[in-house]
Amino acid sequence: QVHLAESGGGSVQSGGSLTLSCAISGYTTGTYCMGWFRRAPGKAPEGVAAIDSDGRITYADYVKGRFTISQDNAKRTVYLSMNSLKPEDTAMYYCAADAGCSASALFGLLVPINYWGQGTQVTVSS
Numbered sequence: 001q002v003h004l005a006e007s008g009g010g011s012v013q014s015g016g017s018l019t020l021s022c023a024i025s026g027y028t029t030g031t032y033c034m035g036w037f038r039r040a041p042g043k044a045p046e047g048v049a050a051i052d053s054d055g056r057i058t059y060a061d062y063v064k065g066r067f068t069i070s071q072d073n074a075k076r077t078v079y080l081s082m083n084s085l086k087p088e089d090t091a092m093y094y095c096a097a098d099a100g101c102s103a104s105a106l107f108g109l110l111v112p113i114n115y116w117g118q119g120t121q122v123t124v125s126s
Contacts, residue, residue: 002026002115004095009120012085020080022095022117033101034071034078038091048093050107051078058107085124092119
């Protein structure tokens with residue numbers, strides 16, 4: 001059974017930083033893609049960043065230069081380092097993963113995403 005465990009959300013002031021972590025368990029072989037989506041109240045879900053087992057990365061334009069996605073293959077963990085946070089970054093952040101996919105495919109929802117985390121809240125106050 002594949003499971004995604006997220007951590008690292010919280011409340012910060014505008015300009016602050018947070019790092020989210022997502023550890024995948026129950027999946028031990030083959031290529032994969034992992035990434036982050038977010039959903040703010042009253043808004044549609046949107047992709048934030050994605051990375052795959054080949055190290056390819058995709059970012060949403062609105063986080064480029066502020067957010068960094070990285071991974072520890074040995075730990076099957078993906079990180080989202082968020083700097084210069086803005087109030088508009090306030091949302092529930094969800095980790096997503098699947099097998100045999102690329103970062104761009106996951107980010108663009110071009111493939112079915114079978115595994116989701118429970119979500120972690122990020123709140124940025126002005």
